[in-house]
Amino acid sequence: MNAPLLDxxxxxxxxxxxxxxxxxxxxxxxxxxxxxxxPNGAGKxxxxxxIAGFFRPDGGEILFRGRDIARLRPWDICKAGIARTFQLSKPFADLTVVENLMVGGFARSSDTAAIRERAEEIADFLGMGRQADTEVQHLTAFDRxxxxxxxxxxxxxxxxxxxxxxxxATPAEGQEMVALVRRIRDRGITILIVEHVMKVVMALSERVIVMESGRLIADGAPKDVVSRPEVLKAYFGEQYAAARA
Ligand SMILES: Nc1ncnc2c1ncn2[C@@H]1O[C@H](COP(=O)(O)OP(=O)(O)OP(=O)(O)O)[C@@H](O)[C@H]1O
Ligand SMILES: [Mg+2]
Structure with missing residues (x-):
């Protein structure tokens, strides 16, 4: 078997x-x-x-393509090929959509024309081509x-x-996001997603891992994992899990 992408x-x-x-x-x-x-506060x-290099682990290793990245800086981890979204996004509000999409491009290149072209491509890919020149402060929460x-x-x-x-997000927006995430994966990008909306999790992932109080408590197929007593207990408390047993 090949080595995993992330270990x-x-x-x-x-x-x-x-x-x-x-x-x-x-x-x-x-x-x-x-x-x-x-659940909230589990450590996700x-x-x-x-993994993204914003915190240095107290111990352990994070192998990405076989190389330990656990003590690299965020910038070097980005260059190695890992990107992350933030739970609370902080775009540059007075820059346009395309300008915001250009910022990351400078991580790999300094060719402004090529970076702009790629940013426009990404805007189209997101279904935001028409908002390419809109300042971010005028976007809806979902477009952000x-x-x-x-x-x-x-x-x-x-x-x-x-x-x-x-x-x-609204249910319709949730569906749009699911489709978008699938298209990202179809471009060959591997995805680790933290998500509370179970419908989205079920639609997207073949495997889930569950954390509680900082520990891993389950790893498996979504439909198997969500019915395990330790997972029900983590989400809904002891009594609920016992009643279901
Ligand atoms: N920078 C920090 N300084 C101090 N405590 C922190 C810091 N970041 C997280 N914590 C604490 O670590 C624990 C795990 O938090 P974390 O944000 O990783 O949980 P989470 O699973 O992402 O939760 P949520 O679902 O609410 O986003 C919590 O008790 C939190 O208060
Ligand atoms: Mg969180």
């Missing part, structure tokens, strides 16, 4: 007395869409931040979410980390 081995992170992530290990295969689930965003995704794509990632990109 997280025993990473942990403490913030003072809070053990946000404990001994977390999982693998991600090339071409997969893997969903990371867990902290795990993302370690799509732009956040586009900004990650503009760095030409091999692996894309998506943190709750459907949060606050």
């Amino acid at each position: 997280v081995r025993g990473i942990g992170k403490r913030f003072g007395g809070v053990h946000a992530v404990r001994d977390l290990s999982f693998r991600l295969e090339q071409g997969e869409i893997l969903a990371l689930l867990g 965003t902290t795990a993302f931040n370690m 979410r799509k732009l956040e995704l586009g900004r990650a794509l503009s760095t030409r990632p091999v692996l894309l980390l998506m943190d709750e990109v459907v949060a606050g």
Whole structure:
């Protein structure tokens, strides 16, 4: 078997007395869409931040294409081929859609004309071609979410980390996002997605992992994992899980 694209081995992170992530290990295969689930405060965003280089793990290794990236800076991790979206997006509000999409392009090149062309391509890919020259402050919340995704794509990632990109979306917007994520994967990009909307998780991922209180508590097919007692307990509490058993 080939080595996995991403191999997280025993990473942990403490913030003072809070053990946000404990001994977390999982693998991600090339071409997969893997969903990371867990209740609020489970450590999902902290795990993302370690993979993307925003936090240094206290211990453990993060192998990406066989190389340990656990202590690299975000910039070098981006160059290695990992991009992430932020749970709270912070686009440049007084720049246009295309200008925002150009920023990431400079991570790989300094050819402004080529970067603009690629940014326009991404705007079209997002279905935002008509808003290419709109200032971001005039976009709807959902278009900003799509732009956040586009900004990650503009760095030409091999692996894309998506943190709750459907949060606050209408059902129709959720469907549009599902279709968009599939098209991203079809372009050969591997995806790790944190998502609370189960319909979206079920539609997108063949495999899910679940965290609770910083630990990994399940890894498997979505429909199997969501009916496991330890997962029900994590989401709904002990009594609910016992009643279902
Ligand atoms: N920078 C930080 N400083 C201190 N504590 C933090 C920091 N970031 C996260 N934490 C704590 O670590 C724990 C895990 O937080 P994290 O944001 O990773 O959870 P999450 O699974 O992403 O939750 P949510 O679903 O609410 O986004 C929480 O107790 C949180 O308060
Ligand atoms: Mg989070």
